[in-house]
Amino acid sequence: MAKTFTINEPLDMHLHLRDNDMLRLVAPLTSKTFSGALVMPNLVPPVTTKEALLSYKNRILSACNGDNFIPFMTLFFQNNYSYEFLEDIKNEIIGIKLYPAGITTNSETGVSSMDIEVLRPTLEIMSRLGIPLCIHGETNGFVMDREKEFMPIYESLAIAFPDLKIIMEHITTKDAVELLDKYQNLFATVTLHHLLITLDDLAGGMLKPHLFCKPIAKTPIDRTALLNAALKAHPKLMFGSDSAPHPKHKKECCGCAAGVFTSPIALQVLVELFEKHNSLDNLNDFVSNNAKKIYNLNLKSKTINLVKEDFIVPNVYEYKEEKVVPMYSGETLSWSLEDN
Amino acid sequence: MAKTFTINEPLDMHLHLRDNDMLRLVAPLTSKTFSGALVMPNLVPPVTTKEALLSYKNRILSACNGDNFIPFMTLFFQNNYSYEFLEDIKNEIIGIKLYPAGITTNSETGVSSMDIEVLRPTLEIMSRLGIPLCIHGETNGFVMDREKEFMPIYESLAIAFPDLKIIMEHITTKDAVELLDKYQNLFATVTLHHLLITLDDLAGGMLKPHLFCKPIAKTPIDRTALLNAALKAHPKLMFGSDSAPHPKHKKECCGCAAGVFTSPIALQVLVELFEKHNSLDNLNDFVSNNAKKIYNLNLKSKTINLVKEDFIVPNVYEYKEEKVVPMYSGETLSWSLEDN
Secondary structure, eight states, X not given: OOOEEEEESOEEEEEOOOSHHHHHHHXXXXXXXXXXXXXXXXXXXXXXXXXXXXXXXXXXXXXXXXXXXXXXXXXXXXXXXXXXXXXXXXXXXXXXXXXXXXXXXXXXXXBSOOOHHHHHHHHHHHHHHTOOXXXXXXXXXXXXXXXXXXXXXXXXHHHHOTXXXXXXXTOOSHHHHHHHTTOTTEEEEEOSHHHHOOXXXXXXXXXXXXXXXXXXXXXXXXXXXXXXXXXXXXXXXXXXXOBOOOOHHHHSSTTBOOOOOOGGGHXXXXXXXXXXXXXXXXXXXIIIIHHHHHHTOOXXXXXXXXXXXXXXXXXXXXXXXXXXXXXXXXXXXXOEETTO | OOOEEEEESOEEEEEOOOSHHHHHHHHHHHHTTOSEEEEOOOXXXXXXXXXXXXXXXXXXXXXXXXXXXXXXXXXXXXXXXXXXXXHHHGGGOSEEEEOBTTSSTTOTTSBSOOOHHHHHHHHHHHHHHTOOEEEOOOOSSOTTTHHHHHHHHHHHHHHHOTTSOEEETTOOSHHHHHHHTTOTTEEEEEOSHHHHOOHHHHHTSSBOGGGOOSXXXXXXXXXXXXXXXXXXXXXXXXXXXXXXXXXXXXXXSTTBOOOOOOGGGHHHHHXXXXXXXXXXXXXXXXXXXXXXXXXXXXXXXXXXXXXXXOEEOOSOEEETTEEEOOTTTTOEESOEETTO
16 A cells, blocks of 8 residues: 555645636645645735735635635735734734845835834834734845845844744745744745755756746755755744746746746645655644744644655646646656545 | 947857858858857767868858858867877867767767866877867856866866867856966956856846856856956957857747857947946957967958947847847847948
């Protein structure tokens, strides 16, 4: 009989679900297998009001086919949120996502300065109300140095707001891994693809636009540091796929959009990866328990069984006019979802 | 009256002309404006015999519309060339091009080892016959480190064969620039695009496949070192475009080929670049005189006049079924060829 593995309440703590037909295409590919996901607010326009947030949450839920799944909603950070507004919306959100302006897809209205004094009013309110801060931590410097250059900003924030939970989103460098152990209030998510690829996979052979993402995949040394932290289920590190669907035609063109689409293959590949490194005992912590503790989550029971049987990844997932190409498109994985 | 600038006998000391319809498309775009070009031998199969070399040279000449233009031919390096063969072909070639196997387009049959003892027999013959060695200097390491990792190999070769002229082709790093001053027998070419772009231009914003090349564009520090050496017309540095046409559909796809097509815009952009940096007095050395001295070339007189008038770069150059997208496709340059 084929080997099996069980994940309880898998959580994806960094997810892009988009909207409209794309939402209807990708949401069920997460809600089927995950208990919950932290949903990014970088729609056009971004999610900055209670009305927009609740409306988006309803659209997500209606796209999820009644699955046992919780979309953990986030607000798009702005400098001018009032105490009253954040107190009122607090129970509807899991955190607030901060983007430096223009740093990635749909981040044009992000903050134009990371000056702590500019950010302080909102961050103090968040700290008092216990709302975590999720950050896309990149400067606008040279693409390979952007995350490393952001480290002093993470440090300043961690020192200035000791009661604020700060999540370094989709970390890609050894530097960020090391920072986790330096400040009690710094946490991080890491994607599946940053555990697997380096810049070599994007541009070392032929150019592979489907592996183009922000932050860009870094060096072998960085990947090793990320992988080691994930495999031992570092208690301050959570799985967050940053699965970011873009229409096929926007990935395979002259000005290709950044993002890797991993939702439908994330759990299978994680099991394969943790098995390969004899670390399956830590996978439930990495993909569920760490996030539950960091965010104090209560979830309904959900058990996902995987079986060691070949799974041929579809070339494309589609709904109406939307087509998205997943990572490992057309390749064969060694683990499948039990009921697939 | 618009400002003008004259280049005498411009030379492109690293050029890919391909074959068949692609050759007929791209050869005139170089022969019109350049006095000569060092032509790469990485056809399929590579140019390794006198017959193939002379036949290719004839195909090139017949594609050049009778222009005053010399294709300087190169052989594809092999370990087993005999003294008799190289002595016989010596006057037909300007150098021999060495590729590590698999390092770039059509290099599958390159050398599988850079072990000097393996290469020694052919290199000793080349040294005795005075045939220069042109090298694609990259290891198969991490993409950003491949050229830097190759520096010790250049050093070993320069020391082991002091009478062999060794040309580091299309250098992309500060390390390679610095090596020029360390060994009397080391020379280099540099492309137009590596004077202009870094990895940021390829992958810092949207992904730009038309700027994807091997060696990959490096860091701002590297680009500055290359540009400074070119602007002062370092006497051991030559212009070599590495203009590498690929069919449009092979650049705008999921596994995009490496190469930037610059032939039709190279001189215009070089004048613009050297003017911007107040270095126009050095441009004739960089784009002609240095190469004449290094390779001892005698050329028929050819004068190219450029005029400071807008030139809108075509979106695509085409011939029959072949379509190639040039660098700066659709953009406006500030200098034009006088008779354009």
